[in-house]
Amino acid sequence: MSLSIISRYNNIFDKKEKKELFFFFSLIIITMVLEVFSIGLIIPVIMSIMNQDVSSAVPFLKPFFIILDGYNSQEVIIFTSLMLVLAYLLKNLYLLFFLNIEGNYLSKIEKNLKTKIFHKYLSHQHYTYFKTNSSKLLSNITMDVAIVVQAFKNFLILMAEITVAIGIFALLFYVEPIMMLFNLVIIIAGLFFFNLYSKQKVKNLSFSRKKNTDDLFLTLNNCFDSIKEINVFNKNLFFENIFNKSNHEIYKINKKFHIVQGLPKIFYEFIGVLLLMALIVIMTFSLKEKDIIIAFLALAGASAFRLIPSANRILVAYQYLGFAKKSLSLINQELKNNSLDNINKKQQIDFQNKIEFKNVSFKYKDRDSYILKNVNLKINKSDKFLIYGETGSGKSTFIELLLGLLKPTTGSIEVDNNDVNLNFKEWCKHIGYIPQKVTLIDGSILSNIAFGIEENKIDFNLVKEAISLSEISSLIERLPNGINTNVGEFGSNLSGGQIQRLGIARAIYRNPDVLILDEATNALDEEMEQKVISNILEKFKDKALIIITHNKSLLTELNKFKIENSKLISI
Numbered sequence: 007m008s009l010s011i012i013s014r015y016n017n018i019f020d021k022k023e024k025k026e027l028f029f030f031f032s033l034i035i036i037t038m039v040l041e042v043f044s045i046g047l048i049i050p051v052i053m054s055i056m057n058q059d060v061s062s063a064v065p066f067l068k069p070f071f072i073i074l075d076g077y078n079s080q081e082v083i084i085f086t087s088l089m090l091v092l093a094y095l096l097k098n099l100y101l102l103f104f105l106n107i108e109g110n111y112l113s114k115i116e117k118n119l120k121t122k123i124f125h126k127y128l129s130h131q132h133y134t135y136f137k138t139n140s141s142k143l144l145s146n147i148t149m150d151v152a153i154v155v156q157a158f159k160n161f162l163i164l165m166a167e168i169t170v171a172i173g174i175f176a177l178l179f180y181v182e183p184i185m186m187l188f189n190l191v192i193i194i195a196g197l198f199f200f201n202l203y204s205k206q207k208v209k210n211l212s213f214s215r216k217k218n219t220d221d222l223f224l225t226l227n228n229c230f231d232s233i234k235e236i237n238v239f240n241k242n243l244f245f246e247n248i249f250n251k252s253n254h255e256i257y258k259i260n261k262k263f264h265i266v267q268g269l270p271k272i273f274y275e276f277i278g279v280l281l282l283m284a285l286i287v288i289m290t291f292s293l294k295e296k297d298i299i300i301a302f303l304a305l306a307g308a309s310a311f312r313l314i315p316s317a318n319r320i321l322v323a324y325q326y327l328g329f330a331k332k333s334l335s336l337i338n339q340e341l342k343n344n345s346l347d348n349i350n351k352k353q354q355i356d357f358q359n360k361i362e363f364k365n366v367s368f369k370y371k372d373r374d375s376y377i378l379k380n381v382n383l384k385i386n387k388s389d390k391f392l393i394y395g396e397t398g399s400g401k402s403t404f405i406e407l408l409l410g411l412l413k414p415t416t417g418s419i420e421v422d423n424n425d426v427n428l429n430f431k432e433w434c435k436h437i438g439y440i441p442q443k444v445t446l447i448d449g450s451i452l453s454n455i456a457f458g459i460e461e462n463k464i465d466f467n468l469v470k471e472a473i474s475l476s477e478i479s480s481l482i483e484r485l486p487n488g489i490n491t492n493v494g495e496f497g498s499n500l501s502g503g504q505i506q507r508l509g510i511a512r513a514i515y516r517n518p519d520v521l522i523l524d525e526a527t528n529a530l531d532e533e534m535e536q537k538v539i540s541n542i543l544e545k546f547k548d549k550a551l552i553i554i555t556h557n558k559s560l561l562t563e564l565n566k567f568k569i570e571n572s573k574l575i576s577i
Contacts, residue, residue: 157330438518440526444509
């Protein structure tokens with residue numbers, strides 16, 4: 007599993023993050039050296055207390071103690087003890103530094119990963135992806151990214167603890183091979199036993215947790231989107247029960263996983279005590295000098311004291327990697343998914359001549375019947391089209407194809423011989439679009455008109471014109487803070503008609519070459535509708551205008567088309 011994990015993270019990280027990872031591993035090596043050095047000092051301290059020759063205690067430490075020749079036993083004890091204290095002080099200070107570096111590194115990875123995923127989602131051209139997956143995407147960018155980063159933390163723990171363990175085993179083998187053997191038996195026995203016990207269990211918990219988390223986010227999404235209906239129909243208890251069910255399942259999974267994580271510690275401590283007793287018996291019968299036995303047992307105890315928690319952390323980290331496997335695979339897949347960044351040619355589109363539908367047919371993947379079939383249409387730069395049809399006839403689908411939000415099942419849509427789907431970002435620069443349901447951001451009227459533009463870059467002449475043409479001047483004058491009045495979340499401080507006119511102002515502000523109204527005046531009364539449409543016709547007399555409506559009597563002077571039985575028919 008380790009190679010698979012490395013491969014998945016390799017796909018997630020950029021070059022800079024990979025370079026930082028190598029630096030991090032060098033810090034792990036330093037950690038291992040300090041751990042081995044501080045544990046190795048145990049023997050000289052014990053031997054100095056036993057009045058033994060300290061310089062020969064551990065050969066690789068001999069250069070540190072050669073200066074003690076000629077000093078009395080008390081001075082040697084003080085010196086070795088001070089070295090031990092300083093060694094552990096240095097080690098712990100370094101660990102604080104290491105934890106700071108680790109925290110910064112992991113926080114940066116989480117931030118960058120969320121940014122990458124968010125960018126991918128925003129760059130997803132075909133908006134139906136969001137209509138069917140919104141709660142799942144929310145879960146991915148919050149819960150799953152957090153799980154993946156936590157898994158990476160556990161991977162670093164795994165690497166660090168393995169490195170430290172190798173260093174301690176090398177020390178034990180250097181001093182007394184039998185001590186290394188006994189500690190190695192503890193580690194291997196634990197890893198083998200718990201891998202057999204927990205591998206499938208952790209995998210099952212991982213899949214269950216992912217499913218229930220997605221269900222929880224779906225419930226939250228549905229509730230917040232339907233909050234008015236829930237309260238009016240008095241269905242609070244019904245949705246609370248659904249939420250509580252998913253939340254309780256996650257609680258049970260987390261509780262089980264916590265138990266699985268805690269078992270290794272119990273096992274290692276028990277087995278460690280048993281083997282330490284066995285080691286005492288063996289060394290008592292194999293060695294004559296009790297002073298050396300005591301020193302070796304102190305080293306064995308210090309090593310076990312460090313290795314048993316290390317083994318526990320290795321196993322827990324390994325288990326968590328299995329627990330996070332599904333989330334890691336999902337994030338990998340999300341980063342691989344096509345977006346505007348890798349499917350668009352970024353070829354410049356000027357829209358000098360015409361838009362063409364060439365034998366365009368469309369159906370949704372989960373349906374057998376076509377919404378539109380064999381549509382052929384030419385829209386010149388100054389054309390004015392009105393397209394009407396019954397509800398569900400395919401009017402909005404037609405617009406979404408024109409915008410490039412949907413890709414034709416067959417055929418193509420071209421602007422001056424450039425495919426819209428392959429040049430989506432460039433094409434959108436020329437479009438003003440007003441949907442039937444305008445979505446406002448929680449901000450001022452100004453920020454909603456100049457949508458996505460920093461205040462210092464706003465063209466206030468265009469804002470003024472957009473306000474006038476959309477007939478919202480009187481509304482703004484009545485508001486306490488005028489154009490800087492906050493509209494509330496999703497425009498909660500405004501009426502439906504006001505929201506719609508604000509959406510019209512937003513589209514006009516872009517000063518587009520093509521203006522598209524998709525049932526954009528439905529929320530307006532007849533008088534206001536006529537005013538706004540007349541203003542738009544005057545403003546865009548030299549530009550393309552496409553109006554989608556179910557009202558065929560609207561604007562008799564426009565070129566009219568009807569969508570019926572999946573066909574676009576000229577009237």
